[in-house]
Amino acid sequence: MPADSDGDRPRVVLPAVAAGRRGGARPLRNLWRLRPYLRPYATEFGWLLAAALAATAASLAVPLVVQRVVDGPIARHDQAGLVRLGGLALLLGLAEAVLIFIRRWTQSSSSVGMEAAIRADVYAHLQRLPASFHDRWQSGQLLSRITSDLSVIRRFLSFGLLFLVLNLVTYVAVVVLLVRLHPALGLLVAASAVPLFLISRRFARYYHAASRRMQDQQGDVATLVEETAQGLRTMKAYGRGPELAARFAAAARALHDTGVRKGRLLARTSALFDLVPNLTLGVVLVAGAVAAARGVLTIGELVAFVSLQLMLIWPVQSLGWIIANGQEAATAADRVQEVLDTPPTIVDAPYAVALSRAAVRGRLAFEGVSFRYPGTAEPVLREVDLTVEPGETLALVGATGCGKSTLLSLVPRLHEVTGGRITLDGHDLRDLRLASLRRLVGVAFEEPTLFSISVWENLTLGRPDADADEVRAALALAQADFAYDLPWGLATRVGEQGLSLSGGQRQRLALARAVLGRPALLVLDDPLSALDVHTEALVESALRRVLRETTALLVVHRPSTVALADRVALLERGRITAVGTHSRLLATVPAYRAVLSAEPPTPVAGEKAHTPAAGPGRGLVRS
Numbered sequence: 001m002p003a004d005s006d007g008d009r010p011r012v013v014l015p016a017v018a019a020g021r022r023g024g025a026r027p028l029r030n031l032w033r034l035r036p037y038l039r040p041y042a043t044e045f046g047w048l049l050a051a052a053l054a055a056t057a058a059s060l061a062v063p064l065v066v067q068r069v070v071d072g073p074i075a076r077h078d079q080a081g082l083v084r085l086g087g088l089a090l091l092l093g094l095a096e097a098v099l100i101f102i103r104r105w106t107q108s109s110s111s112v113g114m115e116a117a118i119r120a121d122v123y124a125h126l127q128r129l130p131a132s133f134h135d136r137w138q139s140g141q142l143l144s145r146i147t148s149d150l151s152v153i154r155r156f157l158s159f160g161l162l163f164l165v166l167n168l169v170t171y172v173a174v175v176v177l178l179v180r181l182h183p184a185l186g187l188l189v190a191a192s193a194v195p196l197f198l199i200s201r202r203f204a205r206y207y208h209a210a211s212r213r214m215q216d217q218q219g220d221v222a223t224l225v226e227e228t229a230q231g232l233r234t235m236k237a238y239g240r241g242p243e244l245a246a247r248f249a250a251a252a253r254a255l256h257d258t259g260v261r262k263g264r265l266l267a268r269t270s271a272l273f274d275l276v277p278n279l280t281l282g283v284v285l286v287a288g289a290v291a292a293a294r295g296v297l298t299i300g301e302l303v304a305f306v307s308l309q310l311m312l313i314w315p316v317q318s319l320g321w322i323i324a325n326g327q328e329a330a331t332a333a334d335r336v337q338e339v340l341d342t343p344p345t346i347v348d349a350p351y352a353v354a355l356s357r358a359a360v361r362g363r364l365a366f367e368g369v370s371f372r373y374p375g376t377a378e379p380v381l382r383e384v385d386l387t388v389e390p391g392e393t394l395a396l397v398g399a400t401g402c403g404k405s406t407l408l409s410l411v412p413r414l415h416e417v418t419g420g421r422i423t424l425d426g427h428d429l430r431d432l433r434l435a436s437l438r439r440l441v442g443v444a445f446e447e448p449t450l451f452s453i454s455v456w457e458n459l460t461l462g463r464p465d466a467d468a469d470e471v472r473a474a475l476a477l478a479q480a481d482f483a484y485d486l487p488w489g490l491a492t493r494v495g496e497q498g499l500s501l502s503g504g505q506r507q508r509l510a511l512a513r514a515v516l517g518r519p520a521l522l523v524l525d526d527p528l529s530a531l532d533v534h535t536e537a538l539v540e541s542a543l544r545r546v547l548r549e550t551t552a553l554l555v556v557h558r559p560s561t562v563a564l565a566d567r568v569a570l571l572e573r574g575r576i577t578a579v580g581t582h583s584r585l586l587a588t589v590p591a592y593r594a595v596l597s598a599e600p601p602t603p604v605a606g607e608k609a610h611t612p613a614a615g616p617g618r619g620l621v622r623s
């Protein structure tokens with residue numbers, strides 16, 4: 001879970017979560033905010049409610065018919081009257097059955113449609129949220145919000161809420177009929193609503209907290225399952241199965257205990273909800289019998305009174321379930337709104353412009369760029385000044401953890417600079433439309449992610465309009481022609497995360513995806529790391545051809561790949577400390593030599609420095 005969960009994972013208290021907790025003062029607020037999703041189904045809900053109310057009216061009429069039967073045809077031995085009223089009772093029963101069928105039929109389509117609409121919106125919102133949001137939120141928490149929480153909300157809006165309305169209407173209607181039959185006894189039944197109200201209020205308060213805890217714990221369990229599924233090989237290879245199983249068992253136990261506590265709370269309250277109407281019924285039976293003996297009530301009226309009162313037992317008994325369902329839906333709505341309330345921070349500025357590929361020369365400039373990850377104290381990048389000229393290839397070299405990948409992620413605006421600016425041909429990246437910028441920039445990350453879709457779809461992810469020739473050229477360039485030999489060629493669906501392919505094959509497909517359509521800017525994070533020596537040489541020579549036509553920023557770890565670059569920049573503890581050709585830096589900068597060779601590396605931020613930091617003023621070009 002994103003906030004103070006148990007376990008040894010890093011804990012981040014998100015503002016949205018805190019806001020959700022504040023929502024405890026008005027627990028139904030977030031549920032109420034979902035009402036726009038009901039609007040498209042207003043007519044269906046209208047019919048549904050009308051059918052449900054009519055069915056309730058039909059069932060309420062039956063005891064009144066029984067009263068007429070007892071006091072009329074039975075008392076007078078009137079057979080024709082008995083058949084007439086019996087037929088009426090039969091018709092009422094039939095009408096009730098038909099109306100209930102109509103209600104159920106309408107209910108199924110509207111509630112599922114509503115759930116699908118909310119789910120689509122949450123998913124679309126997740127897509128708009130920046131990488132920093134996904135860095136902080138556990139995926140299991142998002143998964144449980146978009147699946148089980150939405151199902152809980154659907155159940156309440158389609159069943160719980162309807163029965164709450166129906167039961168209240170039934171209660172009021174029955175009390176009115178009872179008061180008309182016998183005012184004193186009717187008022188006694190009405191008074192039983194007071195303890196019911198007090199019990200409900202107390203129960204709702206406790207159940208709200210328990211529901212929230214349980215839903216958060218469900219998210220924790222989902223996260224653990226997902227982590228285990230993803231890291232299964234590592235876990236097996238290190239023989240850590242028992243430890244992970246113990247961690248899972250602890251989370252599952254916590255979930256189980258909360259579930260049991262919640263169930264017992266419901267059981268205790270349900271017992272009270274059972275007790276109140278049955279006690280009232282006992283009192284009514286005795287008092288009603290006395291009233292009938294004194295002739296104040298007819299036998300028929302007593303039968304009708306008791307039958308009507310029996311009709312209150314289910315609505316009262318189900319109150320516990322309805323309140324529980326309502327509280328679960330309220331906490332589920334809190335959790336869903338925590339996601340929806342998180343504003344996407346990387347969005348198009350109102351004045352943002354789109355640049356066409358043809359109009360871009362490709363001069364990329366970092367001007368005093370600083371960056372700090374949200375929630376961290378130390379900046380990862382400090383005052384970075386760096387220019388990549390059109391058509392130039394610049395390699396970024398630095399010790400592990402010095403901020404190379406972070407710097408690259410700023411170019412397609414996966415993260416937003418926190419100081420300075422980045423320009424493309426003089427345009428601040430924040431003044432460009434995101435879609436346009438991301439079309440101009442081809443990216444391949446260190447970890448090549450492939451989705452469970454066909455190879456073709458994976459390749460054309462950023463260029464859905466690419467044609468077969470462009471795809472062929474990109475595959476040739478990345479030395480990824482093996483894709484044509486897959487069982488169904490480019491239509492082959494690669495497994496989850498492309499795991500059915502080797503690391504090198506995945507990396508080559510990711511590279512082909514990045515270079516597809518010859519982007520104006522290529523941003524590659526160690527693009528050749530998973531390739532064997534032979535393939536690396538082939539990809540390198542092909543890449544060299546592409547790099548001639550485009551501006552490129554590459555993160556490089558190996559001296560062989562540095563050869564692809566026109567110039568190299570050395571990044572140390574978030575600062576560019578040297579820029580020049582590979583041979584020049586190798587000859588003049590010990591820190592550069594150390595990073596690219598077996599010499600002791602320069603310590604990175606957060607680590608204790610044992611050697612003096614390499615800095616500018618060593619006769620090197622400082623960008």
Ligand SMILES: Nc1ncnc2c1ncn2[C@@H]1O[C@H](COP(=O)(O)OP(=O)(O)OP(=O)(O)O)[C@@H](O)[C@H]1O
Nearest residue numbers: 135373376380398399400401402403404405406407
């Ligand atoms: N999402 C994040 N939130 C907070 N800190 C982060 C995040 N991602 C990376 N960092 C930190 O930022 C620093 C730079 O990380 P980065 O991945 O950019 O380094 P790198 O130079 O690319 O390392 P490597 O060569 O090992 O890939 C590291 O100290 C890392 O712990």
